[in-house]
Amino acid sequence: MRAPVSRRFVRLLAALGLAGALLLPALAAPARAADEKLVLRAGTDQKIKSLNPYAAVVVAEYEAFTLNYDLLVNFGENNEPVPGFAASWTQSADGNTWTFKIQPGLKWSDGKAATSEDARWTYQTMLDAVAKEVTLVSGYLDGYLPAAGVTSVTAPDPETLVVTTEFPSTLVLYVYAPILPKHVWEKVPFDDIASGAYTNPPPVVGTGPYQAVETKEGNFTRFMKNPNWRGSALGADEVILTTFASSDTMVQALRNGEIDYARGIAPDQFNSLKGQPNIVAVEGASNGYTELAFNCYSRNGGVIEGGGASTKALQDPAFRDALGYAIDKEELVAKTLAGYGEPGSTIVPPFHARWHVPPASPRTFDIEKAKSLLDAAGYKLDAGGKRLDKEGKPITLRLTWPDSEAENGTDAQFIAAWFEPLGIKVDASVTEEGQLIDQLLPPEGEGKAQFDMFIWGWVGDPDPNSLLKFFLAAEIGVSSDSFYENPKYDELYDAQRKESDEAKRRELLTQMQELIYVEAPYHVLYYDSQLDAYRTDRFTNWKNQPAANGTPLFGQGSFGYWGLGAVAVPTPTPAATAAPAPSGEPTPAPSSSGGSGTGGGDSTPLLVGILVAVLVVAGIVLALVFRRRQAGGEEE
Amino acid sequence: MEPAPRGSPPAHGATVRSRYFLRQVAQAILTVAFIVLVNFVLFRMMPGSPERILLGRNPNVSAEALQQTKERWGLDKPLIPDQFVSYVVATVQGDLGFSFVYRGKPVTQVLAERVGPTLLLFGLGELIAIFVGLAIGAYSGWRRGGPVDYVGNGISLILYSMPYFLIGMGLLVIFATALGWFPTYGMVTPGATYDSVGEHAADILAHLALPLATVAIGLIGQYSILMRASVIETMNDDYITTARAKGLTGGRILRHHALPNAMLPAVTLIAVNLGYVVAGAITAEKVFNWPGLGTLTVEALEARDFPVLQGVFLLLSISVVAANLVADLIYGVLDPRVRT
């Protein structure tokens, strides 16, 4: 009597299996695009959380607003100032007045005329914020006008914008802030703009090459070509910036042709992409660095109640200098970055070819030299082999890094191992990013500066000015996380930002770089390269920015998009569903509920519908099972 | 873990039943209240201040800016009276605040967008797991000791021991990377246009395949083990031997005795599952970046997005309490022995 038992269940399973098998061909039917448009899909691991440009924090968000809008002065192939919202500009004889001529006949994407009044309004809003001491959301864009010394902005006629500064400065041309349409933004209360409550929802109105028409925050943002674009014809009809949770899936999507561009790939994946047909793997020089930072807090003798550094040795430049000889930067580049980077030196990355100046006497990796320098500086070994500070305490340094930068943990392993022969114990552990941000605050920032060393990084702008601020005394409690203080440095900083003569400014920056290198509040470990990859079978004419050592997209401004062209026959948007044949065209990827092309609704109702249908079916089946039971009863 | 066995025998009649139900409901409400309180405290204890994170590591931030951010998001008011009271009042009214990360999007909206995908994934996953698990378990138990049993039971045990993400990674590598049968990531194609609802559904289903398989496989184990044990137990009962002697078919026995016996613990299992489902949700969703509550939780955690975290916690806890309540009530209805 064995067979009947299983038969029922086998039948049930078979039914399910059949249903599944029937479904597969349905899956094979591709969702064709309604019309054949050429869509550029770029992937990144960063999220675009808001389309309000003032909320921009990460590169992807910057990319979004440079697609939507023009900067007053844009950036060209080598990051040089090129016409943007303004077609041309002149500087007055005394250097304090800049006159910009707005692009003639410029229109917003909604058809309205774009004039100097829009530029004036935008800049005035930013100046007002500074005057009211209100930060515009993340505050990343706030500093550009003050850094350039801008005092006022006027628009004498619709085609002219006059910017007045308090000192002659070329930084006026490097204001990385978008020009916004006054007729849209003036309707928004200032407080909403400043607080970020206003997220600039699509459809966005701008003068940039593409405007956002759809966004699922944190998943993808879709941009459509600006019908009133002032430049030459754009190759792509649409641009979609998508967020991936890991570079792994992003690379797979690139291989499958689901995306055309991938930003931020891990070294091993980068290696596996080199030489793949129709894929170019590009290594871009980084406008930034990763550093080993020290707690150099020296106010009040370096003593912080309930916190502070564990030893006064950290305040001594000679101590920090000696440690620098125990760091093998080449090895870090080789092992952590798999060779994709440059060993670090000064705080202005080589990316800034005009401003980077290598140190006069660079350090080498020499453990013995480090030991002798420590001895010479007064840090002797005790009988047990431990290095003592001048107070007679064995030196144990805490080292930490944020959990968002896993590779810094690898660097930490190396550093801990290298400092050990010096007699210095390194206590390394990861800290959650949010907590670390708090931990790095000194009393001036209402914190306790509970750390000795940490590893983190910075990314810069086209102008190196923003990378110089971290060592100012005034920035302690704000952006300075090493608490380095040197009046000489402050002087130099003030002088360079007002200096418009390039040669003179370079001289000042040379002194600043040398000073920081020698006194070493940071040891710049490396300039990690930007690893991107893109496909060449749908788009062509990818141009690197800068030409010599940059990447095509996610650079400065929207330069990379202008020249892109379609390759011969544009293929329709890839199939939106899977095909059982392993031809490698499964669906492109990431989003939450993707709306339809015509800006249709959410697919949540659809999901709920599917679920309800399945549950109803299941309920019916279960009910049948139970009914049988009651009907049958005990038949003994 | 099994639920605690119930206590004393029932008094009599329907009044007892309704009192039982009322008591369960009251307990559930009390638990939810406790959750709300602790929820609030817990997240305020977390290190890392949201205002700093909101502003990122920005070179241009001023001390005034930080103070303003604090004020703007109500972070400067004293914890105990003000922040807590406003939290409770708002929660009761259904306002869960605004997300820090998504710059002012209401938490309810953030949650609403993410609940659907998780519900879809785990709802279907549970169903499949139940059907297939019970089937495998029944088959195993029936043919106990035979090769089918060993294989079936062995596989169930192994799957029961595997973390979800391991299953997910395996499926991903085999079916998505190597064979290319399914998409690797997400729920739909961004920006794709569909000619019909059918196509849209097909797109979702294609993306759903691997995550669903992961969840179903992860859940099958316990149901199959449960069903197998129930079948074995039923087979050993004396009256079954009698029934068999009388000539009842195996199928009948299975349907009328083993299956119902397994139903009760299965019902409890579903409810108990819900708590652990979240752990599975977080890791399984992460592997495929399925845009549900799991990935939301991890993101909110990293960003210290308090309002969203509180919302997720509240939602999940209430769901688990509700599910347990329903399971208790069903148990009460199905099993007359239970009546405290």
Added chain:
Amino acid sequence: MTAPVLTSGELRRQRLALRARGWRDFLHRFGRRREGLVGVAILVLYTILAIAPALFVGPLETAVTATGGRLQPPGTAHILGTDELGRDMLNLTVHGTRISMIIGFLATLVTVSVGVVLGIISGFVGGRTDILLMRITDFFLVLPTFVLALVLTPIIRDVLGGGGEILGIRISLLVIVVAIGITSWASTARIIRSQTLSLRERAFVDRARVIGGGPLHTMWHHILPNVINLIVANAVLVFAGAVLTETALSYLGLGDPFQPSWGQILNAADQAGAPGLGAWWYLVPAGASIVLVVLAFTLVGGALDDVLSPRRTGRR
């Protein structure tokens, strides 16, 4: 009712003899269950590896001492291949055993201790204490414990402070132990409590009270020995759960690259892009170990359950 009068020495000897017989009986019955034995064998193997990993593969390879190339597939020099820093996978996996097992063990210790103490007290004392403790237990039962652990870990890290070591285990990992312990004790407490409740009604407890033993004495000498069976069976399953939880937490990034557990190895594999690169050797050793160990615990737990609380008469 007259019990034979025995000296305390004789009483103790009698008790021990009974216990010994009980043990032999237990082992005999346990030995008949093949799955249980398989489980024990696996656990013994991994425990040996966990106690002295350096004996088998040498000290833990670090980024600095790594000798292999990046992501090398298994070969003669490295039997299980290498990771992206050139470290030997076999070395990492064996050392990971120690970390995973110790965390599991400590977490189980914490969970069971707290659960047993609270369970016994709650069940024995009863009254308002019981109600209060049960409320708290209910709350923890209902919470999504994993999310709670995710949230608690950074908080506890803050309190205990990052680096440093205790007993050779870094604080950052002990944090996970505490987090798992805090979130898992509830179901143990529940189970122990109900057993305590039923024991309490038994006659020998009354007798103990009559003789004059205080509540603490009663709980220790009479209740506890009778719940040991339950505790052991429960602890085994708790261990399995702890290993799984720690793995998941590490996978989500809360692990420690300086003392990698299996979960941390998988996390590192994920970050290095191993799945997409087809570097299966990075995933399989740690993954298989996790499954084997958890499976082993489940088998042992199942077998223990069978042996200690036989429900069926007759066959087998």
